[in-house]
Amino acid sequence: MTDTEIKKGLAGVVADYTAISKVNPDTNSLLYRGYPVQELAASLPFESVAYLLWNGELPTDAQLAAFTDHERSNRALSPDVKTALDVLPVDCHPMDSVRTAVSILGAQHPQSEDSSPEAEMEKATTLFAQLPAVVAYEQRRRTAGGPTEPVPPREDLDYAQNFLWMTFGEEADPAVVDAFRVSMVLYAEHSFNASTFTARVITSTLSDLHSAVTGAIGALKGSLHGGANEAVMHTFDEIGIRPDESQDQAKDRAKAWMQDALAQKKKVMGFGHRVYKHGDSRVPTMKKALDAMIEHFGRHEILGLYNGLEQAMDEAKAIKPNLDYPAGPTYHLMGFDTELFTPLFIAARVTGWTAHIMEQRASNSLIRPLSAYNGPDERHVPGA
Ligand SMILES: CC(=O)SCCNC(=O)CCNC(=O)[C@H](O)C(C)(C)COP(=O)(O)OP(=O)(O)OC[C@H]1O[C@@H](n2cnc3c(N)ncnc32)[C@H](O)[C@@H]1OP(=O)(O)O
């Protein structure tokens, strides 16, 4: 086999059909089940988008009411999960904590080994409902410096409102809720990205849903994928966030930082994409949400840093930001610890992952590519 036949990173390989989303780099568009993501993000609750991804259609009012009733009644942090999280080091990465929690939820689920469509939908829905409690508790445990009391969920709040309530213990301002809701919708689904493909590979062996999600979390953690939203904030921190500084001063420092980083051939997280080469379809919508948070909190120096990095990268390499770039500072302004940013991505992407798990299972073929061997020629153990 020659090198030219090898598709390193599976770049450009079309591995299967999917009816869940369409990423089109030529038109810079993203459709969930045919709907432009910008239209979904404009006003729909995240619950409707989850329903759409799983069922293929937006819910009627009655369907949404039944779905949200079920979701709201499954929001509490499982006591066993709390016990398990409490023995983890308080400074362990919260991606590890959430991965552990999903594993426990799988082992405890009464339908863990049932992969019928009904059981898969039930497991996807309860996981969707329970992840905010896990992520919120991890934020609170870190803030408290150890085991603490979770904030009980509220059934009178929608998904986004309740997520922020459980995290911060107070009702969030509607502007913050809306920016958070938008981020969840934009993060929900993106065809055969690395974590979703991981979930599909695991499902293809006829393994269970929670195993597939646990594996997907591992794939999401890396900074070339979901971990980039955390890494973006580390970049901002390295440049230095100075709330007293003007937007222009911040921009100049950010530009200088980027020029230096690129001169050293560094990869700057939050920029570039395997599929989009002229900008990520979701960035303009997420940037609007970031702008709203910058206005809301009066933090214009963040915009200076944002614009400085973006402009210097564009001038030097014409590489555009991806979704993680505006999402990172948005979550920072909302008050989340930087290490919690990728767990927030999990809470959103669990909808897309589980939709793909169900799609893979419905039309399965074991995913098992070939490799080209380039190790030593056959040789023999002395005396064998
Ligand atoms: C939600 C998400 O998961 S979106 C992706 C989040 N990930 C990141 O933000 C990590 C930073 N970005 C990257 O590493 C890459 O752009 C990837 C992995 C996302 C896509 O990479 P690929 O399609 O494999 O492109 P590849 O990494 O080969 O880059 C092509 C060229 O652009 C450069 N490049 C791409 N992204 C960046 C970047 N963020 N910073 C600096 N240079 C970059 C590469 O160095 C390479 O240059 P070269 O040809 O001179 O060697």
Ligand SMILES: O=C([O-])CC(=O)C(=O)O
């Ligand atoms: O599609 C990708 O490769 C990465 C990405 O943007 C996502 O998963 O949202």
